[in-house]
Amino acid sequence: MSASGSFGSSPGAAPRSASAAARVSWRRVLARHRRGLAALSAAVAALALIVAVRPPPPSTTPIVVAARDLPAGSTPGPADLALVEMPTALRPAGVLRAVRQAAGGALTGPLRRGEPVTDVRLAGPGGRPDGGTVTLPARFADADAVAVLRPGDRIDVLAVPPPEHPGPARLIAPAALVLARPTATGAAAGPSLGSSTGALLLLEVPRAVAAELAGVATGPVLTYTIHGFASGAVATNHE
Template structure:
């Protein structure tokens, strides 16, 4: 009877050893899972980033209500993102943005725009001679402004790299004074103040068009 005691002791100690091994293995696996989880899943603090607070159309002039701050992990935060709302407010959104989308430098218009408060910039409303050209324009595009040739004057470039600030509704077309065809919708162009004066004056006496960059 007593010769069975060593066997019983071994059997009695085996479950405890197995339990310790399973615990050690579980801890090891848990550590590996945590190690390879994304920073956001691990609860690691991210970097403060300016994102759109709602869906925004192209050409929007960004205001405080259009923006919000969120923490994004560095591995998903895009290059060119910023954490300073003041560096985004008052700038124009080149393309549409979904709610929660980080607003990077390439999505924002670098040039001065209407409402930015830049004293060196002015906004000029013009109607293009070809309505079809106006239909191709989108806020944020850069264009060259051309005065069409007329009697005794050749076509000339009035301004380079003007910025399209806004395009009026297509239904606002008006007939030309000559009765031939129609001009396009009103287009707002952002230009340096000195150049804007020349474009505005020329548009009163000559047809204006633009070339797309």
């Protein structure tokens, strides 16, 4: 009815104008960043695809490894060994699955830190199943000759006849495995053969010859020839 009434705005005009302006603003933002948004969408899609096709993690098994460097001939205890997880498909044959399985066994060769402990690396209780071998100490006549040996070497053990019954040396234990050279704690008992008082070796020998070797192992009447070095080299006529 008045002039002001003819030119006034309807109550919903201002909100509709603001909403339209907001839509225009968002369109401009989307248009300005469309390439970045497209790249982000592609990355998300690729990540989703990778997650969908990625195979499940491999199953693992606990195995026993050396917790530190261990010398051949040593008897590792719980502090020397550790359990680690290894993919089951890569697990070595005969590897120990519990530390207690190594109890009382002597190492047939040196182990590096982290190296798996298998049954063939142990001799004696807790080691490999009895394959017809036993472990026993043997005293040799010449300590200087014993000093050149190291764990892992193989020797042919010979019995030397006493001076009152001269004759050729007799082969007792072929290819005996040297497990350790125990440190001497005093002079060897019994008469010496040569200039040395003798020295001990811890050997792994076939069960069939163990009794005979034990019968002469307490006296200094043993010598040896080298069957093979731990490194694989072979020497002959070394006594």
